[in-house]
Amino acid sequence: xxxxxxxxxxxxxxxxQPVAFWCNPISGHNTLYWYLQNLGQGPELLIRYENEExxxxxxxxxxxxxxxxxxxxxxxxxxxxxxLGDSAVYLCASSLGVGPSYNEQFFGPGTxxxxx
Amino acid sequence: xxxxxxxxxxxxxxxxxxxxxxxYQTSGFNGLFWYQQHAGEAPTFLSYNVLDGLEEKGRFxxxxxxSKGYSYLLLKELQMKDSASYLCAVLIKAAGNKLTFGGGxxxxxxx
Numbered sequence: 001x002x003x004x005x006x007x008x009x010x011x012x013x014x015x016x017q018p019v020a021f022w023c024n025p026i027s028g029h030n031t032l033y034w035y036l037q038n039l040g041q042g043p044e045l046l047i048r049y050e051n052e053e054x055x056x057x058x059x060x061x062x063x064x065x066x067x068x069x070x071x072x073x074x075x076x077x078x079x080x081x082x083x084l085g086d087s088a089v090y091l092c093a094s095s096l097g098v099g100p101s102y103n104e105q106f107f108g109p110g111t112x113x114x115x116x
Numbered sequence: 117x118x119x120x121x122x123x124x125x126x127x128x129x130x131x132x133x134x135x136x137x138x139x140y141q142t143s144g145f146n147g148l149f150w151y152q153q154h155a156g157e158a159p160t161f162l163s164y165n166v167l168d169g170l171e172e173k174g175r176f177x178x179x180x181x182x183s184k185g186y187s188y189l190l191l192k193e194l195q196m197k198d199s200a201s202y203l204c205a206v207l208i209k210a211a212g213n214k215l216t217f218g219g220g221x222x223x224x225x226x227x
Binding site for chain 1: 120137151158160161164180205212215220222
């Protein structure tokens with residue numbers, strides 16, 4: 001069974017440029033998460049989707065970040081414009097649901113963003 | 117707010133045992149996860165504790181005490197491939213079952 005797929009794996013851009021990351025969750029997983037992970041730190045939740053609905057986006061900096069999951073399957077996270085401080089790994093994860101028994105989250109390999 | 121603490125780094129010798137502690141102060145606790153993350157790779161699930169006690173899974177064991185807000189991950193018979201970061205994460209029911217991670221503990225296994 002394929003795991004969570006993310007692309008690209010690496011991205012280098014100049015500040016003020018836009019950037020987009022793509023995620024395809026495990027088939028059948030209704031819940032999709034985007035996390036930001038800074039070097040030497042744990043992942044921090046940016047947004048969580050239940051099917052196509054964003055149910056928790058309280059940590060998403062909405063002035064420059066946006067996300068969508070139009071058909072409730074794959075998702076895109078966008079930053080426009082990027083800032084130097086956005087350099088980090090962006091992880092996507094998916095799970096069957098949100099109850100304790102179904103909350104094991106499976107992570108993708110992440111996209112490492114470097115903003116110059 | 118939520119507060120999850122774990123040591124930043126630990127070093128141990130191949131074949132030895134290492135215990136990684138995690139303390140948390142949260143409201144609406146609904147379970148605790150441990151994940152392993154090798155450098156440049158995705159976190160992978162190791163264990164889940166929701167009740168007090170010890171859960172053993174091969175060389176890895178995880179313990180939880182809800183009254184003390186404390187968990188540990190025990191790695192036995194350490195192997196070089198166990199060199200990785202270990203992430204403690206708490207499931208917060210009050211936040212819609214949101215998973216909140218600690219900063220991670222980097223374990224270095226030496227020959």
